[in-house]
Amino acid sequence: MPVTSISVLGSTGSIGTNTLDVIRHFQAEREFEVVALTGMNNTELLARQAIEFNAQIAVTANESHYSALKSALAGTGIEAAAGQNALVEAATRHADWVMAGIVGIAGLEPTRAAIRNGSTIALANKECLVCAGELFLAECRRSGTELLPVDSEHNAIFQVFEERNRSGIERIILTASGGPFRTWSTDQMAGATPKSAASHPNWDMGIKISIDSATMFNKALEMIEARHLFAMPPDAIEVVVHPQSVIHSMVGYQDGSVLAQLGSPDMRTAIGYALAWPVRGHVPVERLDFTKLSRLDFETPDEKRFPAIRLARNAMQAGGLAGTVLNGAKEAALEAFIGGQIGFLDIASLVERTLDDFDYTNSELSIEAVQDADRRSRSMVHQTMAAA
Numbered sequence: 532m533p534v535t536s537i538s539v540l541g542s543t544g545s546i547g548t549n550t551l552d553v554i555r556h557f558q559a560e561r562e563f564e565v566v567a568l569t570g571m572n573n574t575e576l577l578a579r580q581a582i583e584f585n586a587q588i589a590v591t592a593n594e595s596h597y598s599a600l601k602s603a604l605a606g607t608g609i610e611a612a613a614g615q616n617a618l619v620e621a622a623t624r625h626a627d628w629v630m631a632g633i634v635g636i637a638g639l640e641p642t643r644a645a646i647r648n649g650s651t652i653a654l655a656n657k658e659c660l661v662c663a664g665e666l667f668l669a670e671c672r673r674s675g676t677e678l679l680p681v682d683s684e685h686n687a688i689f690q691v692f693e694e695r696n697r698s699g700i701e702r703i704i705l706t707a708s709g710g711p712f713r714t715w716s717t718d719q720m721a722g723a724t725p726k727s728a729a730s731h732p733n734w735d736m737g738i739k740i741s742i743d744s745a746t747m748f749n750k751a752l753e754m755i756e757a758r759h760l761f762a763m764p765p766d767a768i769e770v771v772v773h774p775q776s777v778i779h780s781m782v783g784y785q786d787g788s789v790l791a792q793l794g795s796p797d798m799r800t801a802i803g804y805a806l807a808w809p810v811r812g813h814v815p816v817e818r819l820d821f822t823k824l825s826r827l828d829f830e831t832p833d834e835k836r837f838p839a840i841r842l843a844r845n846a847m848q849a850g851g852l853a854g855t856v857l858n859g860a861k862e863a864a865l866e867a868f869i870g871g872q873i874g875f876l877d878i879a880s881l882v883e884r885t886l887d888d889f890d891y892t893n894s895e896l897s898i899e900a901v902q903d904a905d906r907r908s909r910s911m912v913h914q915t916m917a918a919a
């Protein structure tokens with residue numbers, strides 16, 4: 532088998548470390564050459580990873596960590612670099628397979644750089660599609676890029692979505708765990724702290740996506756992500772709360788069949804699927820034991836306590852830059868919540884207000900317009916907070 536060259540954007544995060552773990556296991560049967568590994572603040576981990584995998588280059592997005600990274604890699608022959616331009620430059624270096632594992636819109640430019648290379652993209656960084664879906668997909672088509680969804684729901688749908696029977700697909704059903712506050716009252720949620728919001732019942736993920744699960748903004752982003760990935764109309768995208776996180780998502784066909792993908796809540800299955808694609812590799816995750824699964828529950832999401840679902844539906848109907856605005860406002864509000872400046876329920880209120888007040892006129896679809904809408908929606912959140 533030929534050597535596969537790979538890069539992992541966001542290698543120090545939850546998706547990134549899981550990706551390197553899958554590579555460790557696959558190395559028994561296949562040879563990999565690591566081109567670029569990138570991180571932000573955890574320089575020590577980034578350097579350790581670069582040395583273990585003998586990467587060509589390690590990049591920290593944070594320029595102030597450059598000297599620490601450089602000295603940690605001294606004498607290894609591994610290049611060290613820092614800053615946004617270096618990140619994009621590293622993503623431009625050819626790799627057969629690239630994990631897009633940066634969190635937030637910060638991942639858009641490096642991932643686009645990897646697309647222009649024609650690399651196969653394993654996409655965890657859902658914000659690329661939420662913020663710039665049509666442009667992003669057009670770039671993939673132009674470069675002949677294979678886009679493999681890694682988000683567990685989208686990976687599940689990808690596995691059971693019969694492209695050859697597309698016209699027979701009625702709906703896709705995204706499952707949601709409901710997060711740590713699924714059974715909390717609105718009053719309890721009003722007093723939630725970043726720590727309680729970040730403790731996800733089933734999945735072990737980065738802090739931002741964990742809190743996004745508590746507000747259900749993660750599901751909101753995933754609805755928009757699914758709309759772009761699978762080109763389904765907004766009203767064919769459903770969400771069902773499934774607290775056990777065993778069914779990762781489903782596709783419903785016009786003959787009444789529903790196909791689902793199941794597995795343990797472990798991202799290495801989706802990552803391994805994307806890395807082995809189009810065949811399947813061996814991934815050492817816990818196997819489902821059906822005799823121990825006492826029950827599988829399903830509930831309708833409560834849109835009063837979790838307005839994110841309604842906001843996503845509106846944003847999908849509106850199209851254009853609404854996804855960018857929803858994400859930009861959500862990222863700004865989330866940072867304010869993590870920083871202790873606002874309460875938990877304020878996150879959704881700030882996003883709703885920004886979506887309502889945003890001036891969408893003259894918003895042509897371009898990357899510059901996306902970046903501008905992202906900046907404007909963040910500053911609208913800050914202005915609303917300052918006026919409160």
Ligand code: NAD
Nearest residue numbers: 541543544545546570571592633634637655656657736737
């Ligand atoms: P994380 O916070 O654990 O890791 C994020 C990575 O991006 C880190 O390597 C960090 O150094 C890097 N990074 C952060 N800010 C950056 C910036 N401004 N510029 C450059 N690099 C930056 O996040 P995660 O949980 O691994 O999530 C990564 C992406 O995958 C997100 O889009 C998330 O929604 C998606 N995702 C994650 C999971 C999961 O299980 N963690 C599941 C599905 C989808």
Ligand code: MG
Nearest residue numbers: 682683684753
């Ligand atoms: Mg997901």
